[in-house]
Amino acid sequence: MKTALNSKRLMPLAAILAMLFLAPGAANAQTPQRTSATYGDWTLSCAVAANGSKSCGLIHLVKQGNVAAAQISFGRSSKSGHFTATVQIAANVWLATGLKIAFADDTPALSAPFEWCLSVRCLAEFDLVEADVKRLRSQKEPARVVYKNALQTDMTLPMTFVGFDDAVNALEKQ
Numbered sequence: 001m002k003t004a005l006n007s008k009r010l011m012p013l014a015a016i017l018a019m020l021f022l023a024p025g026a027a028n029a030q031t032p033q034r035t036s037a038t039y040g041d042w043t044l045s046c047a048v049a050a051n052g053s054k055s056c057g058l059i060h061l062v063k064q065g066n067v068a069a070a071q072i073s074f075g076r077s078s079k080s081g082h083f084t085a086t087v088q089i090a091a092n093v094w095l096a097t098g099l100k101i102a103f104a105d106d107t108p109a110l111s112a113p114f115e116w117c118l119s120v121r122c123l124a125e126f127d128l129v130e131a132d133v134k135r136l137r138s139q140k141e142p143a144r145v146v147y148k149n150a151l152q153t154d155m156t157l158p159m160t161f162v163g164f165d166d167a168v169n170a171l172e173k174q
Contacts, residue, residue: 033047033048034046034047034048037170038163039163039164039166039167039170040160040162040163040164040166040167041060041160041161041162041163041164042058042059042060042074042162042163042164042167043058043059043060043167044056044057044058044167044170044171044174045057045058045059046174054174056075056171056174057073057074057075057171058073058074058075058164058167058168058171059071059072059073060072060073060074060159060160060164062145062157062158062159064157069089069090069157070087070088070089070145070157071086071087071088072085072086072087072145072159073085073086073087073088074136074168074171075171076171082127082128082129083128083132083133084125084126084127084128085101085110085125085126085128085136086123086124086125086126087099087101087112087123087124087126087145088121088122088123089121089122089124089145089147089157090120090121090122091117091118091119091120091121091122092149092150093114093117093122093147093148093149093150094147094148094149094150094151094152095113095114095117095122097147097148098111098112098113098114098124098147099111099112099113099114099124099145099146099147100112100145100146100147101126101143101144101145101146101159102143102144102145102146103135103139103141103143104139104141104142104143105141107135109146110126110128110132112124112125112126124147133168136161136164137164137165137168138165139161139164140161141161142158142159142160142161143158143159143160143161144156144157144158144159145157145158145159
């Protein structure tokens with residue numbers, strides 16, 4: 001398992017969030033620092049760094065009531081890089097089993113280990129091949145984020161694909 005400090009791979013979303021919260025005045029005042037667009041249940045979020053580079057990613061918040069239970073992110077490390085997906089959930093997890101995205105059609109789930117945990121959240125990262133991306137884009141039915149909590153009880157959160165294909169199309173144009 002990697003720690004947050006040792007991770008050498010940076011998700012575009014991590015850069016976006018850092019720019020959104022840590023450097024709000026960094027970009028030129030004439031240039032929009034951040035933009036977002038909503039596609040169904042997915043949000044395309046982009047940020048411009050002080051050097052003018054642009055970083056974009058997709059975000060889907062899974063809510064239970066009015067509380068965010070998970071954040072699912074999708075993006076590339078570079079324009080030509082491969083796609084990755086991350087799922088962040090509360091830290092009350094059984095690390096050994098990792099996390100899965102299970103599909104309604106009962107085809108094999110995508111699986112990933114937890115990369116790191118902090119006191120309030122844990123992150124699992126999926127390295128996606130083109131076939132995985134195609135499969136995600138073609139989903140019409142909701143999937144399930146499946147993991148075990150610290151007591152080894154099975155936990156399930158919904159993951160929708162409403163607007164996902166359109167959001168990926170918009171992401172690829174950035």
